[in-house]
Amino acid sequence: MSENVDHDTEIGKIREVITAGIAWAADKDKNLLYRCFAEDEDLFYFVPRDSGTVHGHKAFVELTESFFMDDEFKAVGFEIRELHVHLSRSGDVAWYHCRLDDYNEWQGRPANWEDVRWTGVLEKRAGRWVIVQMHFSSAVEQLEQRHG
Numbered sequence: 001m002s003e004n005v006d007h008d009t010e011i012g013k014i015r016e017v018i019t020a021g022i023a024w025a026a027d028k029d030k031n032l033l034y035r036c037f038a039e040d041e042d043l044f045y046f047v048p049r050d051s052g053t054v055h056g057h058k059a060f061v062e063l064t065e066s067f068f069m070d071d072e073f074k075a076v077g078f079e080i081r082e083l084h085v086h087l088s089r090s091g092d093v094a095w096y097h098c099r100l101d102d103y104n105e106w107q108g109r110p111a112n113w114e115d116v117r118w119t120g121v122l123e124k125r126a127g128r129w130v131i132v133q134m135h136f137s138s139a140v141e142q143l144e145q146r147h148g
Contacts, residue, residue: 004091005087005091007091010087010091010124010129011085013129014087014094014096014129015083015085017122017129017130017131018083018085018096018098018120018122018131019080020032020033020035020036021033021036021131022100022102023078025068025073025075025104026075026077028069028075030064030069033064034061035128035130036131037057037060037130037131037132038057038123038125038130038131039130040056040057041055041057041058042056042132042133043055043056043057043060043131043132043133044056044134045120045133045134045136046134046135046136046137048113048136048138072106072107073104073106073111074104074105075103075104076103077103078100078101078102079100079101080099080100081098081099081100082098083096084097084098091124092124093121093122093123093124094121094122094124095119095120095122096118096119096120096122097118097119098118099115099116099118100113100115100116101113101116102114102116113136113138115138115139116137116138117135117136117137117138118136119134119135120133121133121134
């Protein structure tokens with residue numbers, strides 16, 4: 001690890017970005033959301049449905065505007081559990097994993113992600129941490145339990 005990097009301070013900043021990347025939805029604070037993510041074509045993430053996979057910042061903005069900002073979407077709450085953050089030796093790349101409960105409504109009905117595995121990678125760019133890659137998935141056991 002670089003001698004100039006305060007590990008605990010950087011981990012705290014990274015945790016704030018990860019949390020804000022979900023928490024923004026309560027108030028639909030797009031400015032907060034967009035500050036959390038890479039603003040270029042490096043941004044990528046998988047969600048459980050292929051239709052929600054994002055390739056690049058432009059696609060991310062389009063998804064945000066067309067779905068999350070729609071009045072039919074309402075964030076109800078979330079819980080991040082077992083968050084583990086790891087900082088690279090150079091101090092400019094980090095990766096994390098956790099479990100996420102993300103409670104939402106779509107058209108007045110529950111649209112929750114419960115006990116989802118959430119992983120991601122952040123880079124420190126121009127002095128601030130941004131998410132460049134994420135992956136959300138459900139364990140096979142959960143899918144089998146839901147669908148028999």
